[in-house]
Amino acid sequence: MKQTIFIILLSLLSVAGFSQTVYITRSGQVSFFSKTPMENIDGINNEVTSLIDASKGEIVFAILVKSFRFEKALMEEHFNENYLESTKFPKATYQGKITNSSSINFTKDGSYPATVEGELTMHGIKQKQTATGTITVANGKISAVSTFTIKLADYKIEIPSLVADKVSETIEIRVNCKYEPKS
Amino acid sequence: MNRLQLITILTFFSLASFAQDDLMKMLDEETEKDKKPDYATATFKTTRLINGHSVENVAEGVLDFRISHRFGYISGGAYELWGLDEASMRLGLDYGLTNRWMIGVGRSTYQKQYDGFTKYKLLRQSSGTRSMPVTLSAIASIMYKSLKDENPDRENYVTSKLFYSGQLLIGRKFNESLSLQLMPTIIHYNLVQGANDPNDVFAIGAGGRMKLSKRVSLNLEYYYQLPDYKLPGTTNSLAIGVDIETGGHVFQLYCTNSTGMTERTYISETTGNFFEGDIRLGFTISRVFTVKKPKH
Numbered sequence A: 001m002k003q004t005i006f007i008i009l010l011s012l013l014s015v016a017g018f019s020q021t022v023y024i025t026r027s028g029q030v031s032f033f034s035k036t037p038m039e040n041i042d043g044i045n046n047e048v049t050s051l052i053d054a055s056k057g058e059i060v061f062a063i064l065v066k067s068f069r070f071e072k073a074l075m076e077e078h079f080n081e082n083y084l085e086s087t088k089f090p091k092a093t094y095q096g097k098i099t100n101s102s103s104i105n106f107t108k109d110g111s112y113p114a115t116v117e118g119e120l121t122m123h124g125i126k127q128k129q130t131a132t133g134t135i136t137v138a139n140g141k142i143s144a145v146s147t148f149t150i151k152l153a154d155y156k157i158e159i160p161s162l163v164a165d166k167v168s169e170t171i172e173i174r175v176n177c178k179y180e181p182k183s
Numbered sequence B: 001m002n003r004l005q006l007i008t009i010l011t012f013f014s015l016a017s018f019a020q021d022d023l024m025k026m027l028d029e030e031t032e033k034d035k036k037p038d039y040a041t042a043t044f045k046t047t048r049l050i051n052g053h054s055v056e057n058v059a060e061g062v063l064d065f066r067i068s069h070r071f072g073y074i075s076g077g078a079y080e081l082w083g084l085d086e087a088s089m090r091l092g093l094d095y096g097l098t099n100r101w102m103i104g105v106g107r108s109t110y111q112k113q114y115d116g117f118t119k120y121k122l123l124r125q126s127s128g129t130r131s132m133p134v135t136l137s138a139i140a141s142i143m144y145k146s147l148k149d150e151n152p153d154r155e156n157y158v159t160s161k162l163f164y165s166g167q168l169l170i171g172r173k174f175n176e177s178l179s180l181q182l183m184p185t186i187i188h189y190n191l192v193q194g195a196n197d198p199n200d201v202f203a204i205g206a207g208g209r210m211k212l213s214k215r216v217s218l219n220l221e222y223y224y225q226l227p228d229y230k231l232p233g234t235t236n237s238l239a240i241g242v243d244i245e246t247g248g249h250v251f252q253l254y255c256t257n258s259t260g261m262t263e264r265t266y267i268s269e270t271t272g273n274f275f276e277g278d279i280r281l282g283f284t285i286s287r288v289f290t291v292k293k294p295k296h
Helices: A002-021 A073-083 B002-020 B023-033 B263-268
Strands: A022-035 A040-053 A058-064 A091-098 A110-122 A125-138 A141-151 A170-181 B062-073 B087-096 B101-108 B113-123 B135-145 B162-173 B178-189 B200-211 B216-225 B237-246 B249-256 B280-290
Touching: A022 A058, A022 B023, A040 A073, A040 A141, A040 A170, A040 B023, A058 A110, A058 B023, A073 B280, A091 A125, A091 B023, A110 A141, B135 B263, B162 B263, B178 B263, B200 B263, B216 B263
Parallel strands: none
Antiparallel strands: A022 A040, A022 A170, A040 A058, A058 A091, A091 A110, A110 A125, A125 A141, A141 A170, B062 B087, B062 B280, B087 B101, B101 B113, B113 B135, B135 B162, B162 B178, B178 B200, B200 B216, B216 B237, B237 B249, B249 B280
């Protein structure tokens, strides 16, 4: 009986121990780029919260839509009011799994290519989204960078014909986050 | 002993369940900590409701060039092409010193008037970690009528052709489509025509907008002058119009019984009766230029 309890306790302890392998950032950077011959539009968000669970190879992001900053105030207003409808859909989230996490050693300094499969939710719509990037480990800290593209139509973000030549249908998303171990 | 074991196990269970918590749930907890006040944005499409100001400001470093026209009375009939033969206009430049403080100057053909104003956002409507039900703005403006003196033989003072106005704007965005605003106003005349005319005109304005689509809204604006503090022969200003937004431009198309486009000329010196056909078609084109790029 005592042995059983001991085993249970040990296994529970090990599970509890896993929580140590979570890394966090609250000031991650996500930016997007819309390029057309008429106008380039880019928005940058420096307040992205993201977590990586190294043991499970999971990665999640939460982005406050209203925290994107633009070159022109009117772009920001239109982005929030007309395109992303940030009052109705204040947050964008991503939940993914690092498919090759077994080949990444989160405790050893180095640069590892990574592929993430998961779901991106924004403008109230959830879509499968795969991204490739690089995970770099240095002195117990992790940084993750990735670039991928999305189609606005997939997220039911409509572009009126009047500005169709100023807003690109495909948007490039860049992610740049520096994580620290979560205490 | 048994009880002790049970407690120990329970403790570890609770710990374990914490560790197994979904990463997504952990993310929710983290973002909960970061919550900031959620300020209402885009209560109105532009800085003017129709004739008068809205609680909106131009952003810091943004220059807004505004061209406004008023045609003649529709009641002029076919002979006047329903007012289109006659036009009065104002050219204006507004600039945002900060996101809450803007200034502007303008020149109207009507009475060859110059005007300047300063507008400051005192309170911002917000929800979330800080709750404020309304946006409150204060505006002070000065107007100078540069028409030649009516009576050049007597001694005329420059100050006799100066007018001042002060306004408070209390606005609230009720939801995505409906925003309403109240505008208590005082207009001061250094010189009035009649001995019994008040030097201070008091009015209270009310207005709002209703979005018809994402880029088009229906606007209404009315200024009620307090009967004991108004100039004789004047009527209350009423305006109804639409805002149409197209990228960097906002077009405002409206009908109003007012001729002038400054506080003095539309609030306290409107003479047309809207319901007897004294209606002017009017429009404003607003074009914004980002003069100074915001810092990230």
